[in-house]
């Protein structure tokens with residue numbers, strides 16, 4: 001036991017040292033793939049190694065390849081950090097090694113999920129009766145919700161997809177916005193709905209689906225409409241009230257991918273952005289983005305619990321189903337699974353409703369500050385209305401210059417930003433999603449961007 005305690009203390013010490021130094025560390029990885037391979041890829045070990053040595057050597061070899069995305073100056077993709085309480089509870093999930101599949105395998109995991117699920121619905125403004133599943137991320141949340149949608153709309157057309165499959169089913173219409181997130185397509189593909197079967201609805205200049213165009217073509221065939229709460233480039237929100245009117249009129253299922261944007265519902269100041277979202281049939285969200293829970297932690301909610309359960313429940317003679325209590329595995333595509341409720345519960349308890357609203361609002365304030373500081377600089381254009389935590393910028397007129405600035409900033413290491421293509425032109429994406437980001441981080445990062453822009457201009461001159 002002593003050596004186990006020592007091992008865990010050594011590991012905790014190493015993790016704490018890493019996190020204490022994270023703001024001083026370069027945000028990018030120091031080592032290349034071949035360098036990391038040289039340090040890590042030894043022959044398959046024949047003999048055992050002492051666990052403490054395994055951990056120490058792993059830390060040493062992996063460290064140069066670790067990206068400081070848990071720090072305050074990582075603005076790539078949509079990346080949250082880890083709140084201290086969530087990180088600690090995540091460690092406990094590993095130490096307890098609970099299987100989140102069923103109540104009988106872990107009553108604590110099951111009840112904590114149930115409680116956290118109720119809190120989440122209240123925070124996000126979703127119906128209290130919605131079913132909840134704790135999945136790996138928003139892509140799997142989309143898969144789960146769309147599987148429930150497929151089941152529900154086909155069942156109403158007299159077709160049991162669980163029994164009869166998709167071949168020969170009544171035609172299923174699926175509408176997506178032109179600027180939907182890429183994982184919506186992947187999720188549909190995994191459910192047997194190919195890209196040529198998807199009907200694409202044009203978007204406006206901010207990336208919002210145009211409801212009038214959708215309403216013109218909706219029919220009363222089995223139909224699923226996929227909307228976005230928070231465009232991954234601009235942060236824009238689809239018009240949920242209008243969409244719910246249109247889908248209710250024809251009986252279509254409305255799904256909302258709100259991986260990060262649904263968190264606007266947790267802030268009294270930003271709630272207007274998701275007005276009407278509660279009228280949807282299903283929702284995908286992430287806790288590992290804006291709630292700042294460690295990876296992996298996605299959330300799916302469904303207004304039609306029966307359809308949700310029909311799409312995901314597992315039945316087997318040896319699987320002891322709870323009579324009264326909630327089995328977490330009945331609501332997710334995975335059977336055995338990490339007890340993801342613990343860190344979500346801890347994150348919500350540690351911040352409270354007020355702290356979560358402040359976190360979301362603070363990130364949006366930082367995003368506006370980025371836009372202000374960069375918008376004032378010569379030759380930098382802010383391309384979007386900064387309604388949330390996403391900012392898009394462009395440097396000069398040609399795409400190469402923007403790509404070069406992004407490359408420079410990424411290599412320099414003060415901060416990290418990714419690139420994208422918006423309306424056919426290259427842009428830098430800034431996504432502020434971490435509890436750690438401060439005003440100082442924003443200012444330091446803007447300086448790094450402007451220095452990179454000046455260096456690229458100098459080189460191009």
Ligand SMILES: Cc1ncc(COP(=O)(O)O)c(C=O)c1O
Pocket residue numbers: 077078136137138139140181183230231232257258259260286298
């Ligand atoms: C809008 C949106 N949907 C879905 C996803 C996929 O989320 P995940 O990577 O957690 O599966 C993302 C990720 O950035 C996103 O921004």
